Amino acid sequence: MEYTVNKLARISGVSGRTLRYYDQIGLLKPARINSSGYRIYGQKEVDLLQQILFYRELEVSLEDIMELIHQPGFNQKEALENHYEQLKQKRARLDTIMATVEKTIASIEGGVSMEDNEKFEGFKEKLIEDNEKKYGKEIREKYGEETINESNAKLRGMSQEDYDAMTLLGDEIMMLLEKAYETGDPGSEESQKLAAKHKEWLMYSWPNYSKEAHAGLAEMYVADERFTAYYDKVVKGGTKFLRDAIIIYLGME
Template identity: 50%
Template sequence: MEYNTHELSRLAGISARTLRYYDEIGLLRPCRTAESGYRFYGEKEVELLQQILFYRERGLELGTIQEIICQPDFDILEALDGHLSALIQQKERLDTLIQTVKLTIATMKGESKMDDTMKFEAFKNDLVDKNEQTYGKEIREKYGDEEVNSYNQKILGLSEKEYEQFRDLETAIRKRLEEAVRSGIKPESEAGRETAFLHRDWLSYTWKKYSPRMHKSLTDMYVLDERFKDYYDREVKGCADFLMRAVKYWIED
């Protein structure tokens, strides 16, 4: 069965404009285009659109999705298994957060008791699970299972105070990066030095042993991998590049 643009947009719950944009960027081509200019999509295109929407729901950018589904060996069944696994993990994270909120409410009402460790346990588990889901494959290939497992254990082992400091430092780094880029400050400046060392301190909360070489390698990934880049460039474009250059200039081996 074939669908024209408007029929498929209604079926998928997205706009016809989105489908046309996917065609323009080469993400989802119609199976044929009539002389009138109408686009038509067949069974294969419908299946690919479903995959695109699954990946979008998981937070991947269009460029990353295109790299995945355009690979010659892309396997839809394997991709569906991956989606199922990711969604189950997401459900487990949400269930844990829901239970934490319920227990907190009960504690505030005097119906239960919750120690400070339990208040932050769900957030630490959520952070580890999200990192694994989004970056796990790449960072395990790059740094090895032992290094990544150590990172996860350090996150989970952070005290309440350490966890708050870790997240506050993360926020401070992003704020400094955005201010520097907006102001046109160079990475070789004093602001660049301070940001590079703050980033080093932030990594030290989770790394078993800090390494300048690994620090520089990681910031390379911030620029080369769209998911990392999007995290730092979410509000102001150029933050990931600023951080990478500041670290390379100021962090000595």
């Protein structure tokens, strides 16, 4: 099937202007332009628009969507499976907000008292989601940049799967650091999970792991400003916090 702008607009629920804008910024170009300058969209464009709308539903910026779908390694099925998980999260957030509404009603009616921070449950979760989105982008950017590193790693004899697992772990550590830092306690459960992950991560790149070397590295992190800058990027004071968590994890002092 072939569509002109407004026909595609009608079946998809977006406006004609939106489609022209997407053309303008290069997000979704028509299959061809006919003799009188009309935009003509084909099957491929319909499917791409669907993908775009899924991402938009998840509040991904058009710029990010562009990077994502135009990547050479873009896997449609994988993306869809990802959408599903994200949508599930979004629905869970809605459920939390609905529960908050119910509780607020109850507090008005029955005098059930409510703490101030309880009143915003569900809204705060959005912050966390947004953060993960931010990291999501960083991960993608890194995957782009690190294609070089990737081949280096391969050369060093690491299997592709191991390498993937390692970079994934690295990103996970950054997220964990932020969450752990919020607890304010390097001995907290989150913080110890962070330290454990850090050990796991190290074991990928180090030939022989030892507690002493791990602790030494942690101290080095704090001393060397290149590392400080790296880990403090996520939260300021993050490097010191990570060191403290590791020291406690290793049971050293």
